[in-house]
Amino acid sequence: MKMTPRKLHLKSFLLGLGLTAGVGFAATQVSSLVPHVFSAGTPIKASEINANFAAVAQGVQDAKANGLPTQSGKAGAYLKTDGTNASWAAAPGTTVQVRASKGGGSPGEVLPVSTPNSVPALISFPANFIGVPAGTGNTWDGSTFTVGASGAGLYYVQAHLLTVDHATPTTTTGVHVMIELNGASYGSGSNMYGVYPTSNNQNMPSGLKGRGMINYMLYLNAGDSLKIKGLSANSAYTTQLAATAGSNLLIARLN
Structure with a gap:
């Protein structure tokens, strides 16, 4: 059929x-x-x-x-809302924002002597740059870190600097390191200053006799910017930074 x-x-x-x-x-x-x-x-x-x-x-x-994003997903991000609109944001938890160094090549900046009226030198970290994660709007141009519209939070900043040994190594001078926040002038309480460095490290190996370091946790708001600046730890002698990977910067967002 x-x-x-x-x-x-x-x-x-x-x-x-x-x-x-x-x-x-x-x-x-x-x-x-x-x-x-x-x-x-x-x-x-x-x-x-x-x-x-x-x-x-x-x-x-x-x-x-309600303003839901048209994008169906975004790697490493989560969906957040202010009660009206929704947007993608960087995943919570510690994220490295900047990891850079002065790298190799010619010597770095010459730091002025340390006096109450000195103007600290801006320090750049152009080598081994790791890009700022997407979702915060944060930016880094090699010397200035700026917090984006969604980047407010608690940050950890660490800068470590090495100097070029003087002709007489035992007279090598250390570095005063500071974090300049929002362009505040030297001496402003808005900035962060490192501890006083030992200026004579004659027993340290070559290339490590002069150094400086700063570590801070600070809350940064959207639009805030920071720079790393430095002075010689001596009131009579300038200091030249070494352009090595030992002169480096780390900025991490903790939340």
Whole structure:
């Protein structure tokens, strides 16, 4: 006997598709999403199906109205909301923002002598740069770190500097290291200053006799900027920084 192919009824197909989509949800879960929940053996009205589709469509419109990102996902980020709009943000926890050094090559900056009226030299870290993670808007140009619109938080900053040995190594001078915040002048309480360095490290190996270091945890707001600056630890002799990987900077966001 020859079988006649059955035609697919579009309306029935859509109805079945809608019912299948609800598999895996308890009735109480479905009822919170759509106005009508169907069970086996009960008649289904077109008006009820249309009402369910309308509820789903309204949910989509509400999501768009609440500013949900169109991007379905973003590696290393999480979705946050201010109660009205949603956006992607850097994942919580410690993230390295900057890891850089002075690297090799010609000697670095010459640091002026240390006096109350001295102007500290800006120190750059151009080598081995690791980019700032996406999602915060933070930036780093080799000497200035600026906090972006979503970058406010607690930060850890560490700078370590080595100097070029003097012709008479035992007279090599250490470095006063400071963190300059938002362009505040030398002597401002807004800045962070390192401990007084030992200026005569005659028993240290060559290349390590003059050095300086600073470590701070500080809260940075959106728009804040910081720079690393330095002075010679001597009021009579300038100090030249060594352009080596030992002169380096680390900035990490703790939360």
